[in-house]
Each structure stands twice: as structure tokens, then as C-alpha cells.
Amino acid sequence: MSQSLIQNLLDALSHSPDNIPLRLQVADLMVSEKMYTEAAEQYQLVLDKSYGNTKAQLGLARCYFAQTKYSTAIIIYEQIGNMPAEDTLVYIKCLIRENSITQAVNEYQKLIALNPGLRDEEIDSYLRVSSAGNSVTEEEGEVYHTDEAYFMEKPALGFSDVGGMQRVKDEISLKIIQPMKNPVLFKAFGKKAGGGILMYGPPGCGKTFIAKATAGEINAKFINIGLHDILDMWVGNSEKNLHEIFEMARRNKPCVLFFDEVDAMGASRNDLKQSAMRHVINQFLAELDGVESDNEGVLILAATNAPWAVDPAFRRPGRFDRIIFVEPPDESARKDIIISQLKDRPVGEVDAGKVATATNGFSGADIKAIVDMAVEDKLTESLSKGVIQPIHTKDLLRAAKQHRPSTSEWFSSARNYALYANESGLYDDILKYLKIRK
Numbered sequence: 001m002s003q004s005l006i007q008n009l010l011d012a013l014s015h016s017p018d019n020i021p022l023r024l025q026v027a028d029l030m031v032s033e034k035m036y037t038e039a040a041e042q043y044q045l046v047l048d049k050s051y052g053n054t055k056a057q058l059g060l061a062r063c064y065f066a067q068t069k070y071s072t073a074i075i076i077y078e079q080i081g082n083m084p085a086e087d088t089l090v091y092i093k094c095l096i097r098e099n100s101i102t103q104a105v106n107e108y109q110k111l112i113a114l115n116p117g118l119r120d121e122e123i124d125s126y127l128r129v130s131s132a133g134n135s136v137t138e139e140e141g142e143v144y145h146t147d148e149a150y151f152m153e154k155p156a157l158g159f160s161d162v163g164g165m166q167r168v169k170d171e172i173s174l175k176i177i178q179p180m181k182n183p184v185l186f187k188a189f190g191k192k193a194g195g196g197i198l199m200y201g202p203p204g205c206g207k208t209f210i211a212k213a214t215a216g217e218i219n220a221k222f223i224n225i226g227l228h229d230i231l232d233m234w235v236g237n238s239e240k241n242l243h244e245i246f247e248m249a250r251r252n253k254p255c256v257l258f259f260d261e262v263d264a265m266g267a268s269r270n271d272l273k274q275s276a277m278r279h280v281i282n283q284f285l286a287e288l289d290g291v292e293s294d295n296e297g298v299l300i301l302a303a304t305n306a307p308w309a310v311d312p313a314f315r316r317p318g319r320f321d322r323i324i325f326v327e328p329p330d331e332s333a334r335k336d337i338i339i340s341q342l343k344d345r346p347v348g349e350v351d352a353g354k355v356a357t358a359t360n361g362f363s364g365a366d367i368k369a370i371v372d373m374a375v376e377d378k379l380t381e382s383l384s385k386g387v388i389q390p391i392h393t394k395d396l397l398r399a400a401k402q403h404r405p406s407t408s409e410w411f412s413s414a415r416n417y418a419l420y421a422n423e424s425g426l427y428d429d430i431l432k433y434l435k436i437r438k
Helices: 002-015 020-032 036-049 054-066 070-080 085-097 101-114 166-181 183-188 207-217 237-251 275-289 331-342 352-358 364-385 393-402 407-420 428-433
Strands: 135-137 142-144 195-200 221-225 255-259 298-304 320-325
Touching (some): 002 020, 020 054, 036 054, 054 085, 070 085, 070 364, 085 101, 166 320, 207 221, 207 255, 207 298, 221 237, 237 255, 237 298, 331 352, 352 393, 364 393
Parallel strands (some): 195 298, 195 320, 221 255, 255 298
Antiparallel strands (some): 135 142
């Protein structure tokens, strides 16, 4: 019955191709029949005619999830932002399958905070151990940490492994790398090895990667901290967790402490109604100041997609006193990313430069998504023909046409802040990138 209904509706659409509600109805019916490829085509047609249609975006992301195209689904979900709880669960499952466990746990804890009764068995399996592997005594609410409780590594990569981003590398080098390599010279000028840098920009542009490369450049230990490593259900324990993280970094100097999505734990106190989070922010500020401990040799990097949501107190001298805009990769960097993503895959004739030119404004994550799309298409073709079909330039260009850069939505918001809330000139780099100012 459903198949004949779908065909009837498709016939109706042939006479009324701009009827968006009808096309969405057809796509939803196709999903119910597990016709995910056909449904995805219908949702994409809706988006071609009605850019930003949330219902079509959610439907398309669900189709990609069903087709195991997880990285592509993630890109779409991150463009949407606020979404129904059931779609957030699908987004979290995509993150888990792409091994973005820290981000998945972060998103799940935020979701549970808003919907305490909501649970998912598959995702719960990643949360059965208390945050960061801590041991918790429920009666007392005490948390005991060891250095092994947090994932600490010594990255083997350095700045030479980072394509492009020269301006970012130069600024980090002056603030962090050189003081470590030339301590006597910097001490003569009254500069210590340490301090903080806040990186901001659209998602998927390499902020975490550059943080790891910074640690590798100076042979330092690297600790990646997410919101779930800090927040605790017991009153006062979140502050203890944060203090212990800084103490661990101080015990393991030189150490790069990286806070991802710092706006989630450093939100403006004026916007917070919960006093508990205010205490966490105050503790964070005290740790940055090193009031009771010496932070020399502890290098603090943080990343955010929303710098305007970070409390201004974090930007005072001695804290995150260097703010760096991490822009989407330029053409040369995009070419390097494409070559890197195609490594060890069956490749025919690929003009990486041509693909790089066609992907202006794409983030590194966007480029990974289009390579994944091309790979999945070639896998399907290889299965039907019984022989491996290599990837060619045309396959990547076709995927690039199907995928909109995830940076566009970020820049549409950032542009408004840069134009109308930029008294200090903090967002001038955004205006330069958009060629609004020189």
C-alpha cells in the first residue's frame, strides 16, 4: 500500500515540483519503508529549494545515519544546532561510531541535564564509569583522582604536520613555543613560560589538532579536557575536579592543558542562573591566575566556536590573554587535507588542486565528509561491478556539490557580532576574512 502511495505522490510531484510539504511527506514515507537513498534525494531536493529547512535537514541526517554515513550526518546535525531530543540521541550515536567519545559524552550529559528521565542503553554503556574514571563514594560524595584518571599523551606530531594555518602557528610559537625553547632570553624580558591562548572559529577547522601539535612541538604532555571531566553531581566536587586537573598538569610539566568547548564551562556569569556553575567559573579563573600554585610550564589552550559566550574575565592579562581566530583552511591547506584523506585508498587520476579550488570555505571536517561520500559511492559501485572502482576527481567534485560548507552558518552569526558587538576589535580578523575590512 505504501509503495503505491509513494508512487502516486511522486506522480503528483512531477506536476508540482515546488510543493515542499508534499515532497517532505514523500520523503517521510520512504523512510518508513527504509528507502533511505530515495528519501535522502527527496530531502536534498527540499533543501535545494528551501535552504535551512530544519525538517529536511533532520530527515537527511537520519537517512545518512541509517546508511552508516556517520561523518556526513554529524556535519548536518552540527549545522542545525538546537534539535529534538530523539535527534540529539542519533547525533550522539554518530559521534560514538566516529570515535568522538569525549564529545559524545559531553552532548549526552547536556541532554540528560535538560531531560533527566531520558536514557539510551547504547549510549549509557559509555557512561557506566564516573567521569574520567574517578572513584566515587556516594555517601560522602568524595572523588579520588590519580594521574591515570585522565587521558594524558605525548603527541608524536608537530607544526610540520599541520597544513596551512601559518598565522596561527606563528602566534602560538611566540606565546608558547619560544619561551619554552629560549627561557633565558624571555626571562630577561620578564616573560615566563606559560599562559593561555583562546582559539575561536567555525567547527571542524583544526583547533584540537593544532593544540596537539603544540604539545608535540615542545615534547610536552597533552591533556584534553571536556565538560564531563569537570562537572559532578555532588556540590563542590566540580571545583575539586578542576583544581585536581590543574594540579596534575603542574605535576607533569611541561604540559599542555587543552579545554575544548570552553564556552560551556566559561560562560558569562551574567547569563548564568545556577550558582553552582558560577562557582566553577570562579574556580577556573583562580586556577588560571595561579593564586596558590605556580603555573610556569603549564601551557593552557582552549577552543570555542562561540567566543562571544565566554566570560570577559577570561580575557584579562595572565589568563587567555591571546585570542586567535582559526579560519577555514586556505586552498593550499585544503589540497594537503584532500591528499591526506585519500592516502591508502584506491585512487585513480585525482587533481587535488582542482578539488581544493571547488571547496572554498570548507572546513577540514567538511573535506573529510566529501571524501567519505565519494568513498561510499565508489564502494557501492565496486560491489555492483565486482571489482574495485578507484576514486577520480569527478567523484570528489560531485560530492562537493552535494555538500554545503558547515562554516557558512557560523559566519552568518559571527558576522553580526563582528559588525555590531566589536568595540574592542576582538573580531576584526573575522571582518578581514569576510573582506568587509582590510
